[in-house]
Amino acid sequence: MSQEGYDKLVAELNQLVHEDLPKVREAIAEARDKGDLSENFEYHAAKREQSRLLGRIRFKQRVLEHARVLDISKRQNTDSIQLLSRIEITNLANNARMTYTIVSPHEANLREGKISIKSPIANALVGKKAGDVVEVYVPAGMQKFRIESVEQ
Numbered sequence: 001m002s003q004e005g006y007d008k009l010v011a012e013l014n015q016l017v018h019e020d021l022p023k024v025r026e027a028i029a030e031a032r033d034k035g036d037l038s039e040n041f042e043y044h045a046a047k048r049e050q051s052r053l054l055g056r057i058r059f060k061q062r063v064l065e066h067a068r069v070l071d072i073s074k075r076q077n078t079d080s081i082q083l084l085s086r087i088e089i090t091n092l093a094n095n096a097r098m099t100y101t102i103v104s105p106h107e108a109n110l111r112e113g114k115i116s117i118k119s120p121i122a123n124a125l126v127g128k129k130a131g132d133v134v135e136v137y138v139p140a141g142m143q144k145f146r147i148e149s150v151e152q
Contacts, residue, residue, distance in 0.1 A: 002084055005107035006069050013060045016053060024050045063106055079150065081125045083117055086151040089125070092133070092144040102126070121145070 001009075024046055031043035070084055081087055086101045100115045102125070108116035115122050124136040125147065133146050 001067050001069060001104040001107060003069050005104060006064070006067055009060060009064055009067070009106065013057065013064065016057050016060070021050070021053050021057070024053055067104075067106075080127050080129050081147070081150055082127075084152070087125065088148040089145045090148055092146055097148070 027046040028043065028050060031040055031046050034040055034042070081102065083102055083104070086099065088097060088099045090097050100113050100122075102117050102122045103114045105116040105118050108114055108119070117123070117126065120138050121136050124134050125145070128134055128147055130147050130150050133144060135142055135144050137143075
């Protein structure tokens with residue numbers, strides 16, 4: 001994972017633990033003060049939200065526990081596509097050019113141009129070089145892409 005992705009995940013976890021969870025606990029305490037818990041909708045909604053938050057916190061903690069931050073400067077083969085490579089490809093069916101960065105699944109965000117290394121396109125591109133033509137089976141069918149450039 002990239003340092004940026006790791007830092008973002010740490011910030012999300014801190015917000016969940018130090019801001020969101022205390023708010024939910026306050027809401028539970030307020031709802032509990034209102035009396036009968038068996039018919040108290042606010043109490044049950046707050047408990048569900050607490051459960052959801054605790055699940056997200058545990059998930060993010062596990063991801064961070066097993067995460068490895070990659071140092072781009074220590075790469076040896078810099079001309080082929082790998083994790084954290086920035087690539088420009090052309091869809092040969094419609095000549096549309098796209099630029100993506102291949103990232104870990106936890107950092108993937110198509111709006112930011114970051115695709116998961118586990119996606120069909122990235123999976124087919126890994127190990128290829130600029131100028132190669134790659135056929136990829138995607139949900140829409142078989143597509144051909146030409147790799148225009150690879151940056152590390």
